[in-house]
Amino acid sequence: MRRATAPALTAATLAVVLAAAGSTVPAAATGAPADDPRPVMFVGNNWDGTATVVDAATHEPIATVDTIPDRHRRMVEILTRPDALAFHLAITAAIGEGHAQYADDMYTTHDGRLLAVSRPSFADVVGIDLASGDIVWRFPMEGYRSDHMGVSPDGERLLVSDSTANKVHELNIRTGAKTGEFPSGDSPHENNYTADGSRVFHASIGRVYTPVDRPVLRQPFDTLKGEQYFQIVRTDGLAVEQRWDMGRELEEAGYPGMASAVRPMALAPDERYVYLQVSFFHGWIEFDTQAPDADTSRTYDGEPAVGAVTRVVDLPKRTTEPRERYVLDSAHHGLAIDPAGTTLCAAGTMDGYAAIIDRETGEHRLVEVGEKPYWSTTGVDDDECWVSVSGTDQVVVIDYDTAERIATIVVGDHPQRVREGVVADDVLTAWR
Structure with a gap:
């Protein structure tokens, strides 16, 4: 097990280093071509307002990006709008x-120069x-909260879930300009x-922050949770193709008696x-989106669902906490699959483990990771599953084949999403 302790660099620190060193202007400013960007992993530290950049091969932190350099300006706007302030406090x-x-x-x-x-x-x-840490574009939600995103395989289209507007926006990732949207349920x-970018698998989770968490009287409880859908969307025209409860x-x-929220x-x-x-x-569920013996009497938009x-x-269920104390209704929150499609990696949020699962047999091996594992994703190395452990401010890297811990990486406050990314070579040089 390796624990990374390399010092992190904030965007402000990077600017000072560049000025002191008298560095040449990076290719991002001159338009000059750069070497192929380096694959890295980004860890979003949600309560810190930072993103830790980690070397995908060595598991060592490279830098820390400040994700809220405009915090003062945003807070002034929020404090002068009673509706925005109410939602900010509620969140x-x-x-x-x-x-x-x-x-x-x-x-x-894809050029490793911009982080959305x-x-x-x-x-x-x-x-x-x-390179600079500056915000080059900003897209405000129609509602009062943004959430999960998605990026197209060609790296040009960015999806962002608008939590209270019950829709998903499609943006040009380079400019932040809106190019479309599609409808969702409550809390997309x-x-x-x-892989070909032609479809999007999307889910809405409903009002997970409500205190109504028991399965009795299912219909009234589902009504309070709102509309919770799993759906497939065609990217050409952003039309909902299939939708299920x-x-x-x-x-x-x-x-x-099981929940509808995927x-x-x-x-x-x-x-x-x-x-x-x-x-x-x-646990986990397998869903066949093309089941030949499915009930075709139900339809969505005129087509058989x-x-x-x-x-x-x-x-295994280990927690003794009541359902009302689950983190946003999440018993488990984080599921990845290796590129070969043979092994799943699940984050046991309320149980303190990650599970490495044989997809065919369902057999599993547990890896103790610590308090509140909150996300899992396959790393740049296809043999690795990266699990954020939000309760201990770490990321644990696990080998898909052996279910052994490869590395433990110290990051910022409350790591959640972990995503594969790239950083341009001249940006890395500037950071150093």
């Missing part, structure tokens, strides 16, 4: 567990120049592009099967 008290949320999700451009970051407490997405959440699908598969998901390489976590469930639950697999 802090409920969803943020007493903390503002400053860095939820993030993606880099969603900032829930500021209800926006910003594009940050990685995950956005996952298919996963609670209903689970009930028809013989599992009544949390993190992982697409199999064939993109037919999708693996899901749902609220309050300590094919699809069926094919497996529901429990993982």
Whole structure:
């Protein structure tokens, strides 16, 4: 196990270093070509308002990017708008567990020069120049909170979930200009592009911050949670192609009383099967989006809503906390699959472990990671699963094949999303 202790550099520190060194102007400013960008992993430290940049090969931190350099200006705007202030305080008290949320999700451009970051407490997405640390564009939400994002395979389109407007915006990642939108349910959440970029697998999780968490009297409780959908969207025209209520699908598969809210998901390489976590469930679900024996009597937008639950697999439940104390209804929150499609990696949020799971047999091996693991994703190395452990401010890297801990990386306050990215070579030089 390796614990990274390299000092982090803030954007302000980087500017001082550049000025003192009398560096030449980076290629980003001159337009000169740069070497191929270096693959890295970005860790969003949600309560800090920073993103830790980690070398994907050595697991050593390289730098820390300030995701809220405009904090003072944003707070002045919020304090002068009673509606915005009310939502800001509500997000802090409920969803943020007493903390503002400053860095939820993030993606880099393919040239490694810009980082797009969603900032829930500021209800926006910003594009940050990685060389200077400056914000080069900002897109405010129509509602009062931003959340998960998604980036197209070509690196040009950015999706961002607008939590209270019940829609997802499509942006040009380089300019922040809006290019489209599609509808969602309450609290739109995950956005996952298919490999060819033609479709998006999306889910809305409902009002996870409500105190109404028991499965009795299911219909009134679902009503209070709002509309919770799992849907497939065509990127050409951003039309919803299929939509399911996963609670209903689970009930028809013989599992009544389970939640409809689909949390993190992982697409199999064939993109037919999708693996899901749902609220309050300590385990995972396999859903066949093309099930031939599905109930085709139901339709969405005039077309048969094919699809069926094919497996529901429990993982060990260790927590003794009541459902009302689950973090935003999340028993488990974080699910990844290796590129070969043979192994799943699940973050057991309320149970303190990561589970490495054989996709075919369902057999699992547990890796103790610490308090509140909150996300899992496959690293640049296809053999690695990166798990954020938000309760201890660390990221744990696990080998898919052996289920052994490879590294433990110290990051900022409350790491959540971990994303693969790239950084341009001249930007790295400037950081050094």
